[in-house]
Amino acid sequence: MDQAMYPNPTPEIARKRAELAPEPLTAFKAFSKAVFAPGALDAQTKQLIAVAVAHVTQCPYCIKGHTESAARAGATEAQIMEAIWVAAEMRAGGAYAHSALALQTLERLHPHDPA
Template sequence: MSSNNESIFPPATPTMSKKRADLAPDQVEAFRNFSSEVFKEGALDEKTKQLIAVASAHITQCPYCIKGHTKQAKQKGATNEEIMEAIWVAAEMRAGGSYAHAALAIDEIEKIDGL
């Protein structure tokens, strides 16, 4: 496994969080409130919400989100198998988007070829 020193991304630290908050305090407060509301237990339990977040983080390819939401999912009781299955759902959705959008290329090909 790689260490933080090997990463191309700076580590997520309290100092980094403070710098972001200092630069845009109102927006950070609004984002934190929004995040708290989104991840509260509701129609979906917190574990399920974190599994959705793990999958979404893989689709958006945010390394900070992947790490943070994987940790949260584990803390909410997700199993390793559930996390990996959520990641596979994300992989299918990302690949499925490429497959579905092939219709755009086919449409252009048909226009050019006069079909």
Template sequence: MEKPLYPEINRELLSKQGELAPENLEAWRNFSKTVFKAGALSEETKQLIAIAVAHVTQCPYCIRAHTKQAMRKGVSKAEIMEAIWVASEMRAGAAYAHASIAMDEMENFEH
């Protein structure tokens, strides 16, 4: 049987990670809790942002975790999909915008 690209997260694996750097893990958990608390943005909006960013960074663990959290907060499937489309447009738009760098290099090469 072929080994999966991304291992399944389980308590044993998380425990081992925590044992290797407990202070860092605690700091990260506190940071995460603080970031996702309601503030100027609602918890729902923050989860939608996280879903969009997770799709741009292509983190499968983040996609699963933040999709689940968003749905627990009452975010609809349609809202989640719309956030994913925004992320898709931004990623594609960034690729197109960066074409100016290649264009500049091609122009410089010719001179």
């Protein structure tokens, strides 16, 4: 039997999730609604942030859903792609910044002669 790496969301999966953990699901839905409600940031900005974060967390469902929501909120393809590039830079920047840990470890293992 061939199974997709990422199964398509189905009513059966949604029903099973609700059946297995109804309270956390209800709380998560309320949290999500509160986070994406109008506030200091407009819907488009919130969705662009979500697109960027979805790419960093590498959630294919989130990428699809928030890309669609961003477009529906008025984001252009260029804005969506730019948000993705911001995410890519931040992820790369984190790896670069954390190289200090590797360098510090190497220095501890092989201290340079001060002479």
